[in-house]
Amino acid sequence: MFALAREASPRILRALLLTMSDSPRTSVGIDFGGTFVKLGVCRGGDLLETDEPIPTADFNGPAALIGEMAARVAKLQQKYPDICAIGVGVPGLVDFEHGFVHILTNVPGWKHVPLKAILGERTGLPVVVENDANAMAWAEFRYGAGRGLQNVVALTMGTGIGGGLVLNGKMYRGTGCAAGEIGQMSIDCDGKAGHYGNLGALEKYTGNKEIAEHAVQRYAEAHITKTLEECTPKKIAEAAKAGDDIARQVWDEVADWLGTAISSIAWLLNPDAFVIGGGVAQAGDLIFDPLKRKVQSMLSTVVWERLQILPAKYSNEAGIIGNAALAADAV
Amino acid sequence: MFALAREASPRILRALLLTMSDSPRTSVGIDFGGTFVKLGVCRGGDLLETDEPIPTADFNGPAALIGEMAARVAKLQQKYPDICAIGVGVPGLVDFEHGFVHILTNVPGWKHVPLKAILGERTGLPVVVENDANAMAWAEFRYGAGRGLQNVVALTMGTGIGGGLVLNGKMYRGTGCAAGEIGQMSIDCDGKAGHYGNLGALEKYTGNKEIAEHAVQRYAEAHITKTLEECTPKKIAEAAKAGDDIARQVWDEVADWLGTAISSIAWLLNPDAFVIGGGVAQAGDLIFDPLKRKVQSMLSTVVWERLQILPAKYSNEAGIIGNAALAADAV
Numbered sequence: 001m002f003a004l005a006r007e008a009s010p011r012i013l014r015a016l017l018l019t020m021s022d023s024p025r026t027s028v029g030i031d032f033g034g035t036f037v038k039l040g041v042c043r044g045g046d047l048l049e050t051d052e053p054i055p056t057a058d059f060n061g062p063a064a065l066i067g068e069m070a071a072r073v074a075k076l077q078q079k080y081p082d083i084c085a086i087g088v089g090v091p092g093l094v095d096f097e098h099g100f101v102h103i104l105t106n107v108p109g110w111k112h113v114p115l116k117a118i119l120g121e122r123t124g125l126p127v128v129v130e131n132d133a134n135a136m137a138w139a140e141f142r143y144g145a146g147r148g149l150q151n152v153v154a155l156t157m158g159t160g161i162g163g164g165l166v167l168n169g170k171m172y173r174g175t176g177c178a179a180g181e182i183g184q185m186s187i188d189c190d191g192k193a194g195h196y197g198n199l200g201a202l203e204k205y206t207g208n209k210e211i212a213e214h215a216v217q218r219y220a221e222a223h224i225t226k227t228l229e230e231c232t233p234k235k236i237a238e239a240a241k242a243g244d245d246i247a248r249q250v251w252d253e254v255a256d257w258l259g260t261a262i263s264s265i266a267w268l269l270n271p272d273a274f275v276i277g278g279g280v281a282q283a284g285d286l287i288f289d290p291l292k293r294k295v296q297s298m299l300s301t302v303v304w305e306r307l308q309i310l311p312a313k314y315s316n317e318a319g320i321i322g323n324a325a326l327a328a329d330a331v
Numbered sequence: 332m333f334a335l336a337r338e339a340s341p342r343i344l345r346a347l348l349l350t351m352s353d354s355p356r357t358s359v360g361i362d363f364g365g366t367f368v369k370l371g372v373c374r375g376g377d378l379l380e381t382d383e384p385i386p387t388a389d390f391n392g393p394a395a396l397i398g399e400m401a402a403r404v405a406k407l408q409q410k411y412p413d414i415c416a417i418g419v420g421v422p423g424l425v426d427f428e429h430g431f432v433h434i435l436t437n438v439p440g441w442k443h444v445p446l447k448a449i450l451g452e453r454t455g456l457p458v459v460v461e462n463d464a465n466a467m468a469w470a471e472f473r474y475g476a477g478r479g480l481q482n483v484v485a486l487t488m489g490t491g492i493g494g495g496l497v498l499n500g501k502m503y504r505g506t507g508c509a510a511g512e513i514g515q516m517s518i519d520c521d522g523k524a525g526h527y528g529n530l531g532a533l534e535k536y537t538g539n540k541e542i543a544e545h546a547v548q549r550y551a552e553a554h555i556t557k558t559l560e561e562c563t564p565k566k567i568a569e570a571a572k573a574g575d576d577i578a579r580q581v582w583d584e585v586a587d588w589l590g591t592a593i594s595s596i597a598w599l600l601n602p603d604a605f606v607i608g609g610g611v612a613q614a615g616d617l618i619f620d621p622l623k624r625k626v627q628s629m630l631s632t633v634v635w636e637r638l639q640i641l642p643a644k645y646s647n648e649a650g651i652i653g654n655a656a657l658a659a660d661a662v
Contacts, residue, residue, distance in 0.1 A: 151506050167498060168501075170499075172600075175637050177601075178631075179599065184598040186518065186594065186595050189588060189591040198598075264515075264517050265599060268510065268512065268513060269496075269503075270507055297528055298527070300527050303507065303512075
């Protein structure tokens with residue numbers, strides 16, 4: 001290697017170094033959800049293997065669950081001895097620098113848990129702890145729809161709406177690691193109250209349940225009785241595709257609300273792209289077409305022309321891939 | 332110096348180097364407005380001297396005006412031979428990297444002007460060209476109300492509402508150098524149309540003219556006839572201080588609108604501080620007290636507890652100081 005270095009041209013050496021630093025590392029991604037903890041081994045954005053999900057409720061408190069995570073990692077290490085780091089994404093507020101979990105409101109007993117310290121001690125590996133929406137954003141930025149871009153705003157649409165920001169090619173976390181709460185942004189200063197009393201909170205309009213409620217109401221106005229179960233985003237998408245005008249109108253309205261928030265973020269951050277994942281994004285053109293029209297109608301040419309609005313590449317595997325990538329990129 | 336270096340301890344050397352690299356540099360700040368071009372010499376945030384303002388309309392096109400800027404800089408260099416750079420802030424869209432002015436809608440003839448190249452060639456000094464709101468943000472971050480913080484959102488409230496973002500200690504410009512347009516963000520998805528057709532644009536509620544119009548209307552509802560000139564933000568502030576309930580109500584409403592946008596930005600960016608300058612900020616507690624109450628009511632404890640809402644330190648001199656600082660920090 002050193003003999004080669006003495007003889008090789010600086011250009012070749014640079015290329016060699018670049019390849020070395022870019023050669024994909026193997027890491028474990030852990031997607032810690034309220035119901036299941038999902039684990040997988042990744043390399044350069046490829047999900048090599050997923051382990052059986054761990055039912056979160058089967059373990060009484062953090063110590064037991066972290067112990068199980070460590071045991072699973074040890075098992076994976078037998079097959080992948082080159083695992084170099086672990087990334088864990090959690091559904092709640094973390095202190096990224098210390099890998100400390102402040103609180104997981106949906107997981108009993110998870111309050112003030114030094115997850116990075118404990119899991120690192122149990123496995124002997126470097127551990128990165130991140131908010132789950134940030135991990136999803138990183139997956140899309142590094143290997144997904146936002147690959148090659150610099151400024152990416154990621155949204156995950158489900159029961160609530162999470163978000164993550166990659167700015168100037170880096171994860172942006174904010175002062176208290178609480179940035180990216182797009183679902184709490186207001187689209188109406190006199191609107192419906194969100195979880196924190198925040199009027200007009202986006203997720204009170206475009207969360208899965210709220211979309212269903214809105215659809216039920218629109219059908220009722222047309223004297224058609226439907227239940228919430230008949231109006232899930234998936235079923236409204238099917239109805240719209242089958243030519244149902246009311247269902248199509250519901251998607252247009254969802255696009256108006258979502259587009260209002262997206263255009264505000266675009267004015268503020270002038271990003272390359274919004275990457276949208278989760279159930280609502282599955283509606284495809286039904287949501288993306290009116291959404292793009294709405295956002296364009298709300299922006300200057302300068303901001304709009306450089307903007308992409310993209311469906312996420314990853315779905316369920318985003319957490320594992322994003323956390324694994326965050327860990328691999330950090331070591 | 333080198334003899335000292337050989338004998339000094341590494342700790343002392345480090346301190347010495349730090350002092351040297353932090354020692355304030357002398358630079359020129361140029362605040363390019365639609366009416367006047369203002370120039371000043373700054374050092375470490377101190378405005379050492381301001382030159383006579385140049386009436387923008389006195390010069391026919393970019394070449395002549397840039398020539399005058401260069402002549403003024405040459406004059407200032409006689410007194411301050413250590414001037415090391417020039418920063419120019421312009422009221423419009425720039426390409427920061429190339430110091431290129433795309434267009435200044437309020438200055439005839441300013442379209443596609445390579446300002447950095449021309450002014451640099453004329454003066455022989457490094458030139459930085461920035462958007463004016465970004466320069467104001469940098470002044471507050473480096474030497475003003477946001478000093479020592481990492482994530483600062485600056486707002487300038489006047490006819491329109493400009494903004495600038497300092498994130499992780501760096502100016503954040505966005506993909507097309509168009510970030511920070513807080514005045515265009517929507518606070519009402521069904522609201523008043525902004526300049527770009529964007530519904531609910533904040534500045535259509537809290538721009539100086541819009542505040543006056545709103546006050547006239549509130550007085551009219553109470554059967555009091557007032558003109559727009561009697562309802563400038565300054566006069567409404569005087570009236571509120573003198574105990575006028577309607578004027579006070581107007582400020583509360585302005586705080587509600589502004590607070591809606593600020594809380595949305597806080598959810599998205601989780602910053603250390605908002606720094607608010609311009610005419611509206613002059614109303615002091617009349618605006619800041621209800622604004623803080625509103626923003627607190629819209630945020631989680633986690634985001635609110637670390638957040639400051641501060642009046643700007645600088646007013647008219649913000650442009651000169653910010654541009655000078657951007658230039659000094661860049662060389």
